[in-house]
Amino acid sequence: MNYPGHLLVGIIFGAVFALAIGAEPFLFGSIVFVAAFSALVPDIDHDSxxxxxxxxxxxxxxxxxxxxxxxxxxxxxxxxxxxxxxxxxxxxxxxxxxxxxxxxxxHRGITHTLAAAGAYGVAIWFFSDWMFGVAGLLGYLSHLFADRMAKLV
Ligand SMILES: [Zn+2]
Structure with a gap:
Protein backbone atom coordinates (compact mmCIF):
# COMPACT_ATOMS: atom_id res chain seq x y z
CA MET A 1 0.00 0.00 0.00
CA ASN A 2 1.33 3.44 -0.86
CA TYR A 3 1.38 6.43 1.44
CA PRO A 4 -2.01 8.09 0.70
CA GLY A 5 -3.70 4.81 1.60
CA HIS A 6 -1.74 4.45 4.83
CA LEU A 7 -2.40 8.09 5.65
CA LEU A 8 -6.14 7.56 5.23
CA VAL A 9 -6.26 4.42 7.39
CA GLY A 10 -4.16 6.19 10.06
CA ILE A 11 -6.55 9.17 10.06
CA ILE A 12 -9.53 6.82 10.49
CA PHE A 13 -7.87 4.96 13.39
CA GLY A 14 -6.91 8.26 15.05
CA ALA A 15 -10.38 9.77 14.58
CA VAL A 16 -12.09 6.72 16.08
CA PHE A 17 -9.81 6.88 19.12
CA ALA A 18 -10.30 10.67 19.51
CA LEU A 19 -14.08 10.20 19.30
CA ALA A 20 -13.95 7.36 21.82
CA ILE A 21 -12.25 9.52 24.46
CA GLY A 22 -14.40 12.56 23.61
CA ALA A 23 -11.47 14.82 22.68
CA GLU A 24 -12.20 18.51 22.17
CA PRO A 25 -11.38 19.92 18.67
CA PHE A 26 -7.73 20.88 19.21
CA LEU A 27 -6.85 17.62 20.92
CA PHE A 28 -8.87 15.76 18.28
CA GLY A 29 -6.76 17.31 15.52
CA SER A 30 -3.51 16.59 17.36
CA ILE A 31 -4.44 12.95 17.92
CA VAL A 32 -5.43 12.46 14.28
CA PHE A 33 -2.18 14.13 13.19
CA VAL A 34 -0.05 11.85 15.40
CA ALA A 35 -1.93 8.75 14.21
CA ALA A 36 -1.68 9.76 10.54
CA PHE A 37 2.06 10.47 10.86
CA SER A 38 2.62 7.23 12.74
CA ALA A 39 0.89 5.29 9.97
CA LEU A 40 3.78 6.29 7.67
CA VAL A 41 6.64 5.51 10.05
CA PRO A 42 6.97 1.73 9.41
CA ASP A 43 7.89 2.34 5.76
CA ILE A 44 11.07 4.21 6.75
CA ASP A 45 12.72 0.92 5.72
CA HIS A 46 11.61 1.55 2.14
CA ASP A 47 13.98 3.67 0.00
CA SER A 48 11.29 5.49 -1.96
CA HIS A 107 11.42 -4.08 3.80
CA ARG A 108 8.56 -5.32 5.95
CA GLY A 109 11.11 -6.72 8.39
CA ILE A 110 11.56 -5.49 11.92
CA THR A 111 9.67 -2.22 11.42
CA HIS A 112 6.59 -4.24 10.47
CA THR A 113 6.20 -6.13 13.74
CA LEU A 114 3.96 -5.72 16.79
CA ALA A 115 7.09 -5.34 18.91
CA ALA A 116 8.15 -2.30 16.88
CA ALA A 117 4.63 -0.86 17.16
CA GLY A 118 4.71 -1.33 20.94
CA ALA A 119 8.16 0.21 21.31
CA TYR A 120 7.10 3.14 19.14
CA GLY A 121 3.94 3.74 21.20
CA VAL A 122 5.87 3.60 24.46
CA ALA A 123 8.50 6.03 23.12
CA ILE A 124 5.81 8.59 22.19
CA TRP A 125 4.08 8.08 25.54
CA PHE A 126 7.43 8.68 27.23
CA PHE A 127 8.09 11.94 25.37
CA SER A 128 4.53 13.32 25.46
CA ASP A 129 1.59 11.67 27.24
CA TRP A 130 -0.53 8.53 27.15
CA MET A 131 -3.11 9.84 24.66
CA PHE A 132 -0.46 10.51 22.02
CA GLY A 133 1.19 7.22 22.94
CA VAL A 134 -2.07 5.42 22.13
CA ALA A 135 -2.62 7.54 19.00
CA GLY A 136 0.92 6.70 17.82
CA LEU A 137 0.43 3.02 18.60
CA LEU A 138 -2.91 2.94 16.75
CA GLY A 139 -1.47 4.76 13.75
CA TYR A 140 1.47 2.37 13.63
CA LEU A 141 -0.82 -0.66 14.01
CA SER A 142 -3.09 0.71 11.27
CA HIS A 143 -0.10 0.46 8.93
CA LEU A 144 0.53 -3.21 9.79
CA PHE A 145 -3.20 -3.86 9.48
CA ALA A 146 -3.43 -2.15 6.07
CA ASP A 147 -0.36 -3.99 4.73
CA ARG A 148 -1.89 -7.29 5.87
CA MET A 149 -5.22 -6.42 4.20
CA ALA A 150 -3.50 -5.35 0.98
CA LYS A 151 -1.75 -8.71 0.89
CA LEU A 152 -5.03 -10.61 1.25
CA VAL A 153 -6.88 -8.71 -1.48
ZN1 LIG B 1 4.53 -1.11 4.97
Whole structure:
Protein backbone atom coordinates (compact mmCIF):
# COMPACT_ATOMS: atom_id res chain seq x y z
CA MET A 1 0.00 0.00 0.00
CA ASN A 2 1.33 3.44 -0.86
CA TYR A 3 1.38 6.43 1.44
CA PRO A 4 -2.01 8.09 0.70
CA GLY A 5 -3.70 4.81 1.60
CA HIS A 6 -1.74 4.45 4.83
CA LEU A 7 -2.40 8.09 5.65
CA LEU A 8 -6.14 7.56 5.23
CA VAL A 9 -6.26 4.42 7.39
CA GLY A 10 -4.16 6.19 10.06
CA ILE A 11 -6.55 9.17 10.06
CA ILE A 12 -9.53 6.82 10.49
CA PHE A 13 -7.87 4.96 13.39
CA GLY A 14 -6.91 8.26 15.05
CA ALA A 15 -10.38 9.77 14.58
CA VAL A 16 -12.09 6.72 16.08
CA PHE A 17 -9.81 6.88 19.12
CA ALA A 18 -10.30 10.67 19.51
CA LEU A 19 -14.08 10.20 19.30
CA ALA A 20 -13.95 7.36 21.82
CA ILE A 21 -12.25 9.52 24.46
CA GLY A 22 -14.40 12.56 23.61
CA ALA A 23 -11.47 14.82 22.68
CA GLU A 24 -12.20 18.51 22.17
CA PRO A 25 -11.38 19.92 18.67
CA PHE A 26 -7.73 20.88 19.21
CA LEU A 27 -6.85 17.62 20.92
CA PHE A 28 -8.87 15.76 18.28
CA GLY A 29 -6.76 17.31 15.52
CA SER A 30 -3.51 16.59 17.36
CA ILE A 31 -4.44 12.95 17.92
CA VAL A 32 -5.43 12.46 14.28
CA PHE A 33 -2.18 14.13 13.19
CA VAL A 34 -0.05 11.85 15.40
CA ALA A 35 -1.93 8.75 14.21
CA ALA A 36 -1.68 9.76 10.54
CA PHE A 37 2.06 10.47 10.86
CA SER A 38 2.62 7.23 12.74
CA ALA A 39 0.89 5.29 9.97
CA LEU A 40 3.78 6.29 7.67
CA VAL A 41 6.64 5.51 10.05
CA PRO A 42 6.97 1.73 9.41
CA ASP A 43 7.89 2.34 5.76
CA ILE A 44 11.07 4.21 6.75
CA ASP A 45 12.72 0.92 5.72
CA HIS A 46 11.61 1.55 2.14
CA ASP A 47 13.98 3.67 0.00
CA SER A 48 11.29 5.49 -1.96
CA UNK A 49 8.76 5.90 0.86
CA UNK A 50 7.42 9.29 1.90
CA UNK A 51 8.86 8.68 5.36
CA UNK A 52 12.35 8.21 3.94
CA UNK A 53 12.07 11.42 1.92
CA UNK A 54 11.07 13.30 5.08
CA UNK A 55 13.79 11.67 7.16
CA UNK A 56 16.47 12.39 4.54
CA UNK A 57 15.46 16.04 4.72
CA UNK A 58 14.57 16.21 8.41
CA UNK A 59 17.65 14.52 9.85
CA UNK A 60 20.20 17.10 8.57
CA UNK A 61 17.92 19.95 9.69
CA UNK A 62 17.41 18.46 13.15
CA UNK A 63 21.13 17.64 13.36
CA UNK A 64 21.93 21.28 12.66
CA UNK A 65 19.41 22.61 15.20
CA UNK A 66 20.61 20.10 17.79
CA UNK A 67 24.30 20.95 17.20
CA UNK A 68 23.55 24.66 17.29
CA UNK A 69 21.65 24.51 20.56
CA UNK A 70 24.22 22.16 22.12
CA UNK A 71 27.14 24.46 21.26
CA UNK A 72 25.51 27.91 21.34
CA UNK A 73 23.24 29.76 23.69
CA UNK A 74 22.72 32.88 21.57
CA UNK A 75 22.02 33.75 17.94
CA UNK A 76 25.31 35.63 17.44
CA UNK A 77 27.48 32.79 18.71
CA UNK A 78 26.69 30.79 15.56
CA UNK A 79 29.01 32.96 13.44
CA UNK A 80 31.99 32.38 15.74
CA UNK A 81 31.35 28.68 16.24
CA UNK A 82 30.27 27.72 12.73
CA UNK A 83 33.11 25.20 12.46
CA UNK A 84 32.21 22.87 15.37
CA UNK A 85 28.52 23.26 14.50
CA UNK A 86 29.19 22.22 10.90
CA UNK A 87 31.38 19.28 11.97
CA UNK A 88 28.73 18.12 14.42
CA UNK A 89 25.91 18.42 11.89
CA UNK A 90 27.87 16.47 9.27
CA UNK A 91 28.78 13.80 11.83
CA UNK A 92 25.16 13.18 12.84
CA UNK A 93 23.94 13.27 9.22
CA UNK A 94 26.73 10.90 8.21
CA UNK A 95 25.82 8.47 10.97
CA UNK A 96 22.19 8.46 9.82
CA UNK A 97 23.28 7.84 6.19
CA UNK A 98 25.53 4.94 7.24
CA UNK A 99 22.80 3.31 9.33
CA UNK A 100 20.11 3.75 6.67
CA UNK A 101 22.41 2.57 3.86
CA UNK A 102 24.30 -0.34 5.41
CA UNK A 103 22.20 -1.44 8.38
CA UNK A 104 18.82 -0.89 6.82
CA UNK A 105 16.35 -3.57 7.83
CA UNK A 106 14.80 -5.41 4.89
CA HIS A 107 11.42 -4.08 3.80
CA ARG A 108 8.56 -5.32 5.95
CA GLY A 109 11.11 -6.72 8.39
CA ILE A 110 11.56 -5.49 11.92
CA THR A 111 9.67 -2.22 11.42
CA HIS A 112 6.59 -4.24 10.47
CA THR A 113 6.20 -6.13 13.74
CA LEU A 114 3.96 -5.72 16.79
CA ALA A 115 7.09 -5.34 18.91
CA ALA A 116 8.15 -2.30 16.88
CA ALA A 117 4.63 -0.86 17.16
CA GLY A 118 4.71 -1.33 20.94
CA ALA A 119 8.16 0.21 21.31
CA TYR A 120 7.10 3.14 19.14
CA GLY A 121 3.94 3.74 21.20
CA VAL A 122 5.87 3.60 24.46
CA ALA A 123 8.50 6.03 23.12
CA ILE A 124 5.81 8.59 22.19
CA TRP A 125 4.08 8.08 25.54
CA PHE A 126 7.43 8.68 27.23
CA PHE A 127 8.09 11.94 25.37
CA SER A 128 4.53 13.32 25.46
CA ASP A 129 1.59 11.67 27.24
CA TRP A 130 -0.53 8.53 27.15
CA MET A 131 -3.11 9.84 24.66
CA PHE A 132 -0.46 10.51 22.02
CA GLY A 133 1.19 7.22 22.94
CA VAL A 134 -2.07 5.42 22.13
CA ALA A 135 -2.62 7.54 19.00
CA GLY A 136 0.92 6.70 17.82
CA LEU A 137 0.43 3.02 18.60
CA LEU A 138 -2.91 2.94 16.75
CA GLY A 139 -1.47 4.76 13.75
CA TYR A 140 1.47 2.37 13.63
CA LEU A 141 -0.82 -0.66 14.01
CA SER A 142 -3.09 0.71 11.27
CA HIS A 143 -0.10 0.46 8.93
CA LEU A 144 0.53 -3.21 9.79
CA PHE A 145 -3.20 -3.86 9.48
CA ALA A 146 -3.43 -2.15 6.07
CA ASP A 147 -0.36 -3.99 4.73
CA ARG A 148 -1.89 -7.29 5.87
CA MET A 149 -5.22 -6.42 4.20
CA ALA A 150 -3.50 -5.35 0.98
CA LYS A 151 -1.75 -8.71 0.89
CA LEU A 152 -5.03 -10.61 1.25
CA VAL A 153 -6.88 -8.71 -1.48
ZN1 LIG B 1 4.53 -1.11 4.97
Missing amino acids: SKMRQWADLGVPICAFLFSYSAICDGVMCGAENWHPILVNTLAITGLYMIVITYMKPR
